[in-house]
Amino acid sequence: MQKGGFNFDLYQRNVELIEKNNYKVPKTTKTGTTIVGVVFSDGVVLGADTRATSGPIVADPNCEKIHRISDYIWCAGAGTAADTENTTGMISLQLELLSLSTGRSPRVRTALTLLKNFLFRYHGYISAALVLGGVDFTGPHLHMIHPHGSTSTLPYISMGSGSLAAMAVLETGYNSKMGEEDAKSLVHQAILSGILNDLGSGGNVDLCVIKHKSMEFFRNIDTTNSKRKFRKKLPYMFKSGSTKILEKEIKEKMEKMEIVNEKENEIEELEEL
Amino acid sequence: MAGKNCVAIAGDTRFGVRNQTVALDSNRIFKINNRTLFGMTGLNTDILTLRESFKFQMNLYNLEEEREISPKTFAHNVAQTLYSKRFGPYFITPIIAGLEGEDYTPFLCATDLIGAMEFPKSFVVAGTGEESLMGVCETFYKENMEPDELFEVISQCLLAAVDRDALSGWGSVVHVLTKDGITTKRLRTRKD
Numbered sequence: 001m002q003k004g005g006f007n008f009d010l011y012q013r014n015v016e017l018i019e020k021n022n023y024k025v026p027k028t029t030k031t032g033t034t035i036v037g038v039v040f041s042d043g044v045v046l047g048a049d050t051r052a053t054s055g056p057i058v059a060d061p062n063c064e065k066i067h068r069i070s071d072y073i074w075c076a077g078a079g080t081a082a083d084t085e086n087t088t089g090m091i092s093l094q095l096e097l098l099s100l101s102t103g104r105s106p107r108v109r110t111a112l113t114l115l116k117n118f119l120f121r122y123h124g125y126i127s128a129a130l131v132l133g134g135v136d137f138t139g140p141h142l143h144m145i146h147p148h149g150s151t152s153t154l155p156y157i158s159m160g161s162g163s164l165a166a167m168a169v170l171e172t173g174y175n176s177k178m179g180e181e182d183a184k185s186l187v188h189q190a191i192l193s194g195i196l197n198d199l200g201s202g203g204n205v206d207l208c209v210i211k212h213k214s215m216e217f218f219r220n221i222d223t224t225n226s227k228r229k230f231r232k233k234l235p236y237m238f239k240s241g242s243t244k245i246l247e248k249e250i251k252e253k254m255e256k257m258e259i260v261n262e263k264e265n266e267i268e269e270l271e272e273l
Numbered sequence: 274m275a276g277k278n279c280v281a282i283a284g285d286t287r288f289g290v291r292n293q294t295v296a297l298d299s300n301r302i303f304k305i306n307n308r309t310l311f312g313m314t315g316l317n318t319d320i321l322t323l324r325e326s327f328k329f330q331m332n333l334y335n336l337e338e339e340r341e342i343s344p345k346t347f348a349h350n351v352a353q354t355l356y357s358k359r360f361g362p363y364f365i366t367p368i369i370a371g372l373e374g375e376d377y378t379p380f381l382c383a384t385d386l387i388g389a390m391e392f393p394k395s396f397v398v399a400g401t402g403e404e405s406l407m408g409v410c411e412t413f414y415k416e417n418m419e420p421d422e423l424f425e426v427i428s429q430c431l432l433a434a435v436d437r438d439a440l441s442g443w444g445s446v447v448h449v450l451t452k453d454g455i456t457t458k459r460l461r462t463r464k465d
Contacts, residue, residue: 011361017316026315026366029385052391057404059383060391081389086356125360236413238425243432247459253307253452 027054028080031065032200034162035076036190037131037142038174039155040183043211044133044140047187048076049162049195050203050220058202061226064219066208070095070106072215073134074208075115078160079127079147087128091115108134108141112151120149129159135210162194162201169193184209188222195225274396274414274430275379276423279451280370282310283431284400285462287443288317297443305331306341308372310450311351314400315365315386323363326354344371348382348390355388362386366399370450377452402438409433420456424449428460435462 017023029052036047048065051058066076067088073095077084091114099106112132119126130145144157156174158166169190178186187207194201205222208215274281288299301320302312311327313320330350334342342350348369355363364386373380383397384390391397395414398406409430418426428447435441442462449456 005357006359007357008361010358010363014361014364017364023316023364026364026386028387029389029391052389054385057407059385060393062393063391080387082352082356082359082385082387085389086359238413238422238429240421240425243425243428244461245458246461249457250454251457252454 028082029054029059030200031063031078031081031084031160032162032198033065033078033160034158034166034191034194034198034201035065035078035131035160036166036170036187036194037076037133037144037157038170038178038183038187038190039133039140039142040178040180042140042180043135043209044142045180045183045187046074046076046131046133046208046210047191048206049191049201050206051195051201052081053200061203062220063203064206066206066217068092069111069132069134070099072136072210072213073106073108073111073132074210074215075111075133076131076159076208078129083126083128084130087115087118087126088130091118105136107136107138108132108143109136109138112141112143112145115145116149116151119145119147124148131157131159133208133210135212140210158190158194160194160201162198165193165197166190180209180211192222274410274423274427275370275381275394276418276420278372278377278379279418279420279423279449280310280372280379280381281420281423281427281447281449282312282368282370283427283445283447284312284314285431285435285441285443285445287441289440292439294443300446302446302448303327304448304455305347305371307454308341308377308450309344309347310370310448310455311347312368312370312399313365316363319363319365323354323365323367327351330354344369344373344380344382347371348380348384352384352388352390355384355386359387366403368397368399370397372450372452400438401440402434405434405437406430420449420451424456424458428458432460432462 032053034049038045050062052060052063069075069092075088095106124147127147133142144152156170173186191205204220207218207221282302284302286298288296305311369382371380381397382392396410413426445460445462447458
Protein backbone atom coordinates (compact mmCIF):
# COMPACT_ATOMS: atom_id res chain seq x y z
CA MET A 1 0.00 0.00 0.00
CA GLN A 2 1.20 3.54 -0.63
CA LYS A 3 2.88 5.63 2.06
CA GLY A 4 1.69 9.13 2.91
CA GLY A 5 2.57 12.26 0.92
CA PHE A 6 2.73 13.01 -2.79
CA ASN A 7 3.86 10.42 -5.31
CA PHE A 8 6.06 11.66 -8.16
CA ASP A 9 6.31 8.35 -10.09
CA LEU A 10 4.54 9.54 -13.21
CA TYR A 11 6.14 12.99 -13.40
CA GLN A 12 8.87 12.05 -15.91
CA ARG A 13 6.45 10.21 -18.18
CA ASN A 14 4.02 13.14 -18.15
CA VAL A 15 6.72 15.66 -19.07
CA GLU A 16 7.70 13.53 -22.07
CA LEU A 17 4.09 13.01 -23.14
CA ILE A 18 3.39 16.73 -23.09
CA GLU A 19 6.60 17.92 -24.72
CA LYS A 20 7.40 15.19 -27.22
CA ASN A 21 3.98 13.79 -28.04
CA ASN A 22 1.93 16.99 -27.67
CA TYR A 23 -0.60 15.23 -25.47
CA LYS A 24 -3.71 17.25 -24.72
CA VAL A 25 -3.81 17.27 -20.91
CA PRO A 26 -7.28 17.11 -19.31
CA LYS A 27 -8.21 20.34 -17.59
CA THR A 28 -8.22 20.73 -13.83
CA THR A 29 -11.30 22.13 -12.17
CA LYS A 30 -10.64 25.62 -10.89
CA THR A 31 -12.88 27.58 -8.62
CA GLY A 32 -12.46 31.04 -10.31
CA THR A 33 -14.39 32.43 -7.43
CA THR A 34 -15.33 35.30 -5.28
CA ILE A 35 -14.65 34.64 -1.60
CA VAL A 36 -15.14 37.22 1.12
CA GLY A 37 -14.70 37.51 4.88
CA VAL A 38 -15.78 40.26 7.24
CA VAL A 39 -15.27 40.71 10.99
CA PHE A 40 -18.19 42.19 12.93
CA SER A 41 -18.75 42.94 16.62
CA ASP A 42 -19.47 39.36 17.76
CA GLY A 43 -17.74 37.23 15.16
CA VAL A 44 -16.92 36.57 11.53
CA VAL A 45 -18.98 36.19 8.35
CA LEU A 46 -17.55 34.21 5.41
CA GLY A 47 -19.13 34.19 1.97
CA ALA A 48 -18.49 32.43 -1.33
CA ASP A 49 -20.06 31.87 -4.75
CA THR A 50 -20.67 28.31 -6.03
CA ARG A 51 -19.24 28.05 -9.55
CA ALA A 52 -16.46 25.60 -10.46
CA THR A 53 -15.02 25.95 -13.96
CA SER A 54 -13.05 23.67 -16.26
CA GLY A 55 -11.59 26.06 -18.81
CA PRO A 56 -14.54 28.12 -20.09
CA ILE A 57 -17.10 25.43 -19.18
CA VAL A 58 -18.94 25.40 -15.87
CA ALA A 59 -18.04 22.03 -14.38
CA ASP A 60 -20.14 22.35 -11.23
CA PRO A 61 -22.76 25.11 -10.96
CA ASN A 62 -23.33 24.49 -7.24
CA CYS A 63 -20.16 23.43 -5.46
CA GLU A 64 -19.26 24.12 -1.81
CA LYS A 65 -16.31 26.43 -1.33
CA ILE A 66 -16.56 27.01 2.42
CA HIS A 67 -14.74 24.16 4.15
CA ARG A 68 -14.79 23.15 7.78
CA ILE A 69 -11.44 23.27 9.55
CA SER A 70 -12.95 22.86 13.00
CA ASP A 71 -16.38 23.50 14.53
CA TYR A 72 -15.87 27.25 14.81
CA ILE A 73 -13.06 27.71 12.31
CA TRP A 74 -14.07 27.69 8.67
CA CYS A 75 -12.14 28.41 5.49
CA ALA A 76 -13.23 29.57 2.04
CA GLY A 77 -10.95 28.47 -0.82
CA ALA A 78 -10.14 29.77 -4.32
CA GLY A 79 -7.80 28.29 -6.92
CA THR A 80 -7.53 24.69 -8.04
CA ALA A 81 -10.50 22.82 -6.56
CA ALA A 82 -8.61 19.64 -5.67
CA ASP A 83 -5.93 21.69 -3.89
CA THR A 84 -8.34 23.71 -1.73
CA GLU A 85 -10.33 20.58 -0.80
CA ASN A 86 -7.32 18.49 0.14
CA THR A 87 -5.35 21.28 1.85
CA THR A 88 -8.25 22.28 4.10
CA GLY A 89 -8.99 18.60 4.75
CA MET A 90 -5.39 17.88 5.75
CA ILE A 91 -5.13 20.90 8.07
CA SER A 92 -8.50 20.04 9.60
CA LEU A 93 -7.12 16.59 10.39
CA GLN A 94 -3.90 17.98 11.89
CA LEU A 95 -5.82 20.51 13.97
CA GLU A 96 -8.18 17.85 15.34
CA LEU A 97 -5.28 15.63 16.38
CA LEU A 98 -3.49 18.61 17.90
CA SER A 99 -6.54 19.69 19.89
CA LEU A 100 -7.04 16.15 21.17
CA SER A 101 -3.42 15.80 22.24
CA THR A 102 -3.24 19.24 23.91
CA GLY A 103 -6.75 18.97 25.39
CA ARG A 104 -7.55 22.52 24.28
CA SER A 105 -10.02 23.82 21.73
CA PRO A 106 -8.22 24.86 18.53
CA ARG A 107 -7.23 28.44 17.75
CA VAL A 108 -7.58 30.20 14.41
CA ARG A 109 -3.96 31.26 14.69
CA THR A 110 -2.87 27.59 14.82
CA ALA A 111 -4.82 26.77 11.66
CA LEU A 112 -3.20 29.81 10.01
CA THR A 113 0.31 28.67 10.87
CA LEU A 114 -0.35 25.09 9.76
CA LEU A 115 -1.77 26.29 6.45
CA LYS A 116 0.96 28.80 5.66
CA ASN A 117 3.75 26.38 6.51
CA PHE A 118 2.15 23.68 4.36
CA LEU A 119 1.67 25.95 1.35
CA PHE A 120 5.13 27.52 1.59
CA ARG A 121 6.74 24.06 1.43
CA TYR A 122 5.30 23.70 -2.07
CA HIS A 123 6.29 27.19 -3.21
CA GLY A 124 2.98 28.04 -4.81
CA TYR A 125 2.61 24.81 -6.81
CA ILE A 126 -0.38 23.99 -4.64
CA SER A 127 -2.69 26.65 -5.96
CA ALA A 128 -4.90 27.37 -2.95
CA ALA A 129 -5.82 30.94 -1.97
CA LEU A 130 -7.76 30.87 1.29
CA VAL A 131 -9.84 33.13 3.51
CA LEU A 132 -9.64 31.70 7.02
CA GLY A 133 -12.10 32.91 9.63
CA GLY A 134 -13.22 31.76 13.02
CA VAL A 135 -13.93 32.50 16.64
CA ASP A 136 -11.83 30.95 19.40
CA PHE A 137 -11.46 31.87 23.06
CA THR A 138 -9.27 34.87 22.14
CA GLY A 139 -12.04 36.35 19.97
CA PRO A 140 -12.95 36.58 16.27
CA HIS A 141 -10.14 36.33 13.70
CA LEU A 142 -9.96 36.69 9.93
CA HIS A 143 -6.93 35.95 7.76
CA MET A 144 -6.05 35.69 4.08
CA ILE A 145 -3.54 33.10 2.85
CA HIS A 146 -1.89 33.27 -0.57
CA PRO A 147 -0.73 30.17 -2.50
CA HIS A 148 2.94 30.91 -1.81
CA GLY A 149 2.37 30.98 1.92
CA SER A 150 2.12 34.68 2.80
CA THR A 151 -0.66 35.77 5.12
CA SER A 152 -2.44 38.96 6.18
CA THR A 153 -4.77 39.74 9.04
CA LEU A 154 -7.47 42.22 8.13
CA PRO A 155 -10.98 43.24 9.17
CA TYR A 156 -12.39 42.55 5.69
CA ILE A 157 -10.94 40.40 2.92
CA SER A 158 -11.82 39.36 -0.61
CA MET A 159 -9.97 36.83 -2.79
CA GLY A 160 -10.37 35.03 -6.09
CA SER A 161 -10.98 36.28 -9.61
CA GLY A 162 -13.97 38.30 -8.38
CA SER A 163 -12.02 39.93 -5.54
CA LEU A 164 -11.93 43.38 -7.15
CA ALA A 165 -15.67 43.45 -7.64
CA ALA A 166 -16.24 42.27 -4.08
CA MET A 167 -13.65 44.63 -2.58
CA ALA A 168 -15.39 47.60 -4.19
CA VAL A 169 -18.55 46.72 -2.25
CA LEU A 170 -16.64 46.02 0.96
CA GLU A 171 -14.72 49.31 0.87
CA THR A 172 -17.95 51.23 0.41
CA GLY A 173 -20.02 49.44 3.01
CA TYR A 174 -17.66 48.37 5.79
CA ASN A 175 -17.62 50.05 9.18
CA SER A 176 -15.98 48.69 12.30
CA LYS A 177 -19.13 48.87 14.43
CA MET A 178 -21.29 46.56 12.29
CA GLY A 179 -23.69 44.10 13.80
CA GLU A 180 -24.50 40.59 12.53
CA GLU A 181 -27.29 41.54 10.12
CA ASP A 182 -25.26 44.37 8.56
CA ALA A 183 -22.25 42.11 8.14
CA LYS A 184 -24.33 39.34 6.53
CA SER A 185 -25.94 41.80 4.17
CA LEU A 186 -22.55 43.33 3.24
CA VAL A 187 -20.99 39.93 2.49
CA HIS A 188 -24.06 38.94 0.49
CA GLN A 189 -23.81 42.10 -1.62
CA ALA A 190 -20.08 41.61 -2.11
CA ILE A 191 -20.48 38.05 -3.37
CA LEU A 192 -23.38 39.08 -5.58
CA SER A 193 -21.20 41.79 -7.07
CA GLY A 194 -18.57 39.15 -7.85
CA ILE A 195 -21.13 36.81 -9.38
CA LEU A 196 -22.59 39.50 -11.62
CA ASN A 197 -19.40 41.22 -12.72
CA ASP A 198 -16.81 38.42 -12.83
CA LEU A 199 -17.04 35.64 -15.42
CA GLY A 200 -15.20 33.15 -13.23
CA SER A 201 -17.76 33.46 -10.44
CA GLY A 202 -21.40 32.54 -10.57
CA GLY A 203 -24.17 30.40 -9.19
CA ASN A 204 -25.57 30.86 -5.71
CA VAL A 205 -24.36 32.65 -2.60
CA ASP A 206 -23.16 30.66 0.44
CA LEU A 207 -22.77 32.36 3.81
CA CYS A 208 -21.23 31.19 7.06
CA VAL A 209 -21.72 33.17 10.28
CA ILE A 210 -19.41 32.22 13.14
CA LYS A 211 -19.86 33.60 16.64
CA HIS A 212 -18.64 32.43 20.03
CA LYS A 213 -19.58 28.75 20.25
CA SER A 214 -22.10 29.09 17.44
CA MET A 215 -21.93 28.56 13.70
CA GLU A 216 -24.68 28.99 11.13
CA PHE A 217 -24.18 27.84 7.56
CA PHE A 218 -26.53 29.34 5.00
CA ARG A 219 -26.11 27.11 1.96
CA ASN A 220 -27.54 28.69 -1.20
CA ILE A 221 -28.98 31.69 0.60
CA ASP A 222 -29.49 33.44 -2.76
CA THR A 223 -30.44 31.41 -5.82
CA THR A 224 -31.74 34.15 -8.13
CA ASN A 225 -29.03 33.34 -10.66
CA SER A 226 -29.84 29.66 -10.88
CA LYS A 227 -33.49 29.73 -11.82
CA ARG A 228 -33.86 29.51 -15.54
CA LYS A 229 -36.90 31.62 -16.22
CA PHE A 230 -38.01 30.45 -19.62
CA ARG A 231 -37.45 26.71 -19.45
CA LYS A 232 -39.50 24.65 -21.87
CA LYS A 233 -42.19 22.96 -19.80
CA LEU A 234 -42.54 19.67 -21.63
CA PRO A 235 -39.11 18.15 -22.24
CA TYR A 236 -38.55 16.07 -25.34
CA MET A 237 -39.98 12.59 -24.93
CA PHE A 238 -38.16 9.62 -26.38
CA LYS A 239 -40.47 6.74 -27.19
CA SER A 240 -39.44 3.37 -25.81
CA GLY A 241 -37.59 1.45 -28.49
CA SER A 242 -36.40 4.50 -30.40
CA THR A 243 -32.76 3.48 -29.94
CA LYS A 244 -31.67 0.50 -32.02
CA ILE A 245 -29.92 -2.17 -29.96
CA LEU A 246 -27.34 -4.62 -31.29
CA GLU A 247 -26.92 -6.84 -28.23
CA LYS A 248 -28.56 -7.04 -24.86
CA GLU A 249 -27.26 -8.67 -21.68
CA ILE A 250 -28.97 -8.71 -18.29
CA LYS A 251 -26.95 -9.57 -15.20
CA GLU A 252 -29.10 -10.31 -12.18
CA LYS A 253 -27.84 -9.01 -8.87
CA MET A 254 -25.41 -11.55 -7.44
CA GLU A 255 -26.33 -12.51 -3.91
CA LYS A 256 -23.57 -13.43 -1.48
CA MET A 257 -23.33 -17.17 -1.03
CA GLU A 258 -23.71 -18.50 2.52
CA ILE A 259 -21.30 -21.27 3.38
CA VAL A 260 -22.83 -23.74 5.78
CA ASN A 261 -20.32 -25.68 7.83
CA GLU A 262 -21.12 -29.34 7.20
CA LYS A 263 -18.30 -30.77 9.29
CA GLU A 264 -20.02 -29.97 12.60
CA ASN A 265 -22.53 -32.78 12.09
CA GLU A 266 -19.79 -35.37 11.53
CA ILE A 267 -18.06 -34.53 14.82
CA GLU A 268 -21.32 -34.93 16.74
CA GLU A 269 -21.83 -38.42 15.33
CA LEU A 270 -18.35 -39.58 16.45
CA GLU A 271 -18.98 -38.41 20.01
CA GLU A 272 -22.14 -40.43 20.23
CA LEU A 273 -20.29 -43.61 19.33
CA MET B 274 -27.17 9.97 -15.78
CA ALA B 275 -29.49 9.49 -12.82
CA GLY B 276 -33.08 8.36 -12.92
CA LYS B 277 -35.59 7.21 -10.32
CA ASN B 278 -33.72 4.66 -8.17
CA CYS B 279 -31.55 3.83 -11.17
CA VAL B 280 -28.42 5.16 -12.87
CA ALA B 281 -26.93 4.59 -16.29
CA ILE B 282 -23.45 4.95 -17.74
CA ALA B 283 -22.86 5.03 -21.48
CA GLY B 284 -19.58 5.14 -23.35
CA ASP B 285 -18.16 4.58 -26.78
CA THR B 286 -15.74 1.75 -27.50
CA ARG B 287 -13.16 3.28 -29.80
CA PHE B 288 -9.53 3.16 -28.85
CA GLY B 289 -7.28 5.35 -30.96
CA VAL B 290 -3.90 7.01 -31.11
CA ARG B 291 -4.75 10.56 -32.17
CA ASN B 292 -6.40 10.08 -35.57
CA GLN B 293 -5.67 6.40 -36.06
CA THR B 294 -8.17 3.87 -34.73
CA VAL B 295 -6.45 0.97 -33.01
CA ALA B 296 -9.33 -1.04 -31.48
CA LEU B 297 -13.12 -1.07 -31.64
CA ASP B 298 -13.94 -2.94 -28.47
CA SER B 299 -12.13 -1.18 -25.65
CA ASN B 300 -14.29 -1.23 -22.56
CA ARG B 301 -13.85 1.67 -20.18
CA ILE B 302 -16.79 1.12 -17.88
CA PHE B 303 -16.21 -1.31 -15.04
CA LYS B 304 -18.46 -2.86 -12.43
CA ILE B 305 -17.06 -2.39 -8.94
CA ASN B 306 -19.88 -4.20 -7.15
CA ASN B 307 -23.66 -4.65 -7.42
CA ARG B 308 -24.19 -1.00 -6.59
CA THR B 309 -21.33 0.83 -8.27
CA LEU B 310 -20.24 1.41 -11.84
CA PHE B 311 -17.00 3.18 -12.67
CA GLY B 312 -16.06 4.68 -16.02
CA MET B 313 -12.87 6.43 -17.15
CA THR B 314 -11.76 8.39 -20.21
CA GLY B 315 -8.32 9.62 -21.18
CA LEU B 316 -4.96 7.95 -21.59
CA ASN B 317 -5.59 4.24 -22.13
CA THR B 318 -2.54 3.06 -20.23
CA ASP B 319 -3.68 4.95 -17.14
CA ILE B 320 -7.19 3.52 -17.51
CA LEU B 321 -5.77 -0.01 -17.52
CA THR B 322 -3.39 0.70 -14.61
CA LEU B 323 -6.13 2.22 -12.48
CA ARG B 324 -8.58 -0.56 -13.32
CA GLU B 325 -6.15 -3.07 -11.85
CA SER B 326 -5.29 -0.78 -8.94
CA PHE B 327 -8.93 -0.29 -7.93
CA LYS B 328 -9.72 -3.98 -8.41
CA PHE B 329 -6.92 -4.75 -5.95
CA GLN B 330 -8.08 -2.10 -3.47
CA MET B 331 -11.69 -3.29 -3.66
CA ASN B 332 -10.75 -6.93 -3.16
CA LEU B 333 -8.79 -5.91 -0.08
CA TYR B 334 -11.71 -3.79 1.14
CA ASN B 335 -14.13 -6.70 0.74
CA LEU B 336 -11.84 -9.02 2.66
CA GLU B 337 -11.13 -6.57 5.48
CA GLU B 338 -14.58 -4.99 5.88
CA GLU B 339 -16.57 -8.12 4.92
CA ARG B 340 -19.03 -5.95 3.04
CA GLU B 341 -19.30 -4.16 -0.26
CA ILE B 342 -18.08 -0.61 -0.65
CA SER B 343 -20.67 2.12 -1.03
CA PRO B 344 -20.46 4.31 -4.16
CA LYS B 345 -19.74 7.44 -2.11
CA THR B 346 -16.81 5.84 -0.30
CA PHE B 347 -15.47 4.49 -3.57
CA ALA B 348 -15.65 7.98 -5.10
CA HIS B 349 -13.60 9.38 -2.22
CA ASN B 350 -11.13 6.53 -2.69
CA VAL B 351 -10.75 7.45 -6.37
CA ALA B 352 -10.24 11.11 -5.48
CA GLN B 353 -7.56 10.27 -2.94
CA THR B 354 -5.72 7.97 -5.37
CA LEU B 355 -5.71 10.69 -8.02
CA TYR B 356 -4.63 13.49 -5.66
CA SER B 357 -1.68 11.45 -4.36
CA LYS B 358 -0.29 11.95 -7.87
CA ARG B 359 -0.93 15.71 -7.77
CA PHE B 360 2.42 16.58 -9.37
CA GLY B 361 2.53 13.97 -12.11
CA PRO B 362 -1.11 12.99 -12.45
CA TYR B 363 -2.89 10.14 -14.18
CA PHE B 364 -4.39 11.59 -17.36
CA ILE B 365 -7.92 10.37 -16.84
CA THR B 366 -11.37 11.78 -16.11
CA PRO B 367 -13.34 9.29 -14.04
CA ILE B 368 -17.07 8.98 -13.49
CA ILE B 369 -18.67 7.03 -10.66
CA ALA B 370 -22.35 6.08 -10.77
CA GLY B 371 -24.14 4.01 -8.19
CA LEU B 372 -27.09 3.42 -5.93
CA GLU B 373 -26.55 4.55 -2.36
CA GLY B 374 -28.07 3.15 0.80
CA GLU B 375 -31.20 1.16 1.61
CA ASP B 376 -33.37 3.39 -0.58
CA TYR B 377 -31.17 2.92 -3.64
CA THR B 378 -30.80 6.67 -4.09
CA PRO B 379 -28.90 7.46 -7.29
CA PHE B 380 -25.36 8.70 -6.74
CA LEU B 381 -23.23 10.41 -9.37
CA CYS B 382 -19.71 11.72 -9.06
CA ALA B 383 -17.20 13.11 -11.53
CA THR B 384 -13.69 14.21 -10.73
CA ASP B 385 -11.00 15.99 -12.70
CA LEU B 386 -7.58 14.44 -13.25
CA ILE B 387 -6.36 15.35 -9.76
CA GLY B 388 -9.43 14.30 -7.82
CA ALA B 389 -11.60 17.41 -7.34
CA MET B 390 -15.03 15.83 -6.87
CA GLU B 391 -18.39 17.14 -7.83
CA PHE B 392 -21.72 15.53 -6.98
CA PRO B 393 -24.42 16.67 -9.39
CA LYS B 394 -27.91 15.24 -9.15
CA SER B 395 -28.62 14.98 -12.85
CA PHE B 396 -25.77 13.88 -15.10
CA VAL B 397 -21.98 13.80 -15.46
CA VAL B 398 -19.94 13.84 -18.65
CA ALA B 399 -16.33 13.13 -19.59
CA GLY B 400 -14.18 12.57 -22.65
CA THR B 401 -13.16 14.21 -25.90
CA GLY B 402 -16.79 14.99 -26.71
CA GLU B 403 -17.63 16.29 -23.25
CA GLU B 404 -18.71 19.75 -24.37
CA SER B 405 -21.22 18.35 -26.88
CA LEU B 406 -22.34 15.81 -24.30
CA MET B 407 -22.95 18.51 -21.73
CA GLY B 408 -25.11 20.46 -24.16
CA VAL B 409 -27.19 17.53 -25.26
CA CYS B 410 -27.64 16.09 -21.74
CA GLU B 411 -28.73 19.48 -20.44
CA THR B 412 -31.45 19.53 -23.09
CA PHE B 413 -32.77 15.98 -22.85
CA TYR B 414 -32.41 15.28 -19.13
CA LYS B 415 -35.59 14.93 -17.09
CA GLU B 416 -35.98 14.22 -13.42
CA ASN B 417 -37.22 10.88 -12.05
CA MET B 418 -36.92 8.82 -15.22
CA GLU B 419 -37.77 5.13 -15.13
CA PRO B 420 -35.02 2.73 -16.33
CA ASP B 421 -36.49 2.31 -19.83
CA GLU B 422 -36.75 5.99 -20.47
CA LEU B 423 -33.37 6.62 -18.86
CA PHE B 424 -31.85 4.18 -21.33
CA GLU B 425 -33.44 5.94 -24.29
CA VAL B 426 -32.36 9.39 -23.13
CA ILE B 427 -28.77 8.50 -22.29
CA SER B 428 -28.36 6.53 -25.55
CA GLN B 429 -29.64 9.38 -27.68
CA CYS B 430 -27.41 11.84 -25.83
CA LEU B 431 -24.33 9.69 -26.38
CA LEU B 432 -25.10 9.00 -30.03
CA ALA B 433 -25.72 12.67 -30.76
CA ALA B 434 -22.52 13.81 -29.07
CA VAL B 435 -20.42 11.03 -30.54
CA ASP B 436 -21.51 11.96 -34.07
CA ARG B 437 -20.10 15.43 -33.55
CA ASP B 438 -16.76 14.23 -32.23
CA ALA B 439 -14.23 12.81 -34.63
CA LEU B 440 -12.33 10.93 -31.92
CA SER B 441 -15.32 9.06 -30.50
CA GLY B 442 -17.56 6.39 -31.94
CA TRP B 443 -17.15 3.00 -33.54
CA GLY B 444 -19.62 1.30 -31.19
CA SER B 445 -21.07 2.10 -27.80
CA VAL B 446 -22.16 0.36 -24.61
CA VAL B 447 -24.87 1.46 -22.20
CA HIS B 448 -25.18 0.00 -18.69
CA VAL B 449 -28.35 0.65 -16.71
CA LEU B 450 -28.02 -0.13 -13.01
CA THR B 451 -31.13 -0.76 -10.93
CA LYS B 452 -31.63 -2.59 -7.64
CA ASP B 453 -32.32 -5.78 -9.56
CA GLY B 454 -29.10 -5.81 -11.55
CA ILE B 455 -27.30 -4.35 -14.53
CA THR B 456 -28.69 -4.34 -18.08
CA THR B 457 -26.00 -3.92 -20.70
CA LYS B 458 -26.90 -2.97 -24.26
CA ARG B 459 -24.69 -2.35 -27.24
CA LEU B 460 -25.71 0.27 -29.75
CA ARG B 461 -24.86 0.79 -33.37
CA THR B 462 -23.02 4.04 -34.08
CA ARG B 463 -21.51 5.48 -37.24
CA LYS B 464 -18.37 3.72 -38.25
CA ASP B 465 -16.32 6.73 -39.12
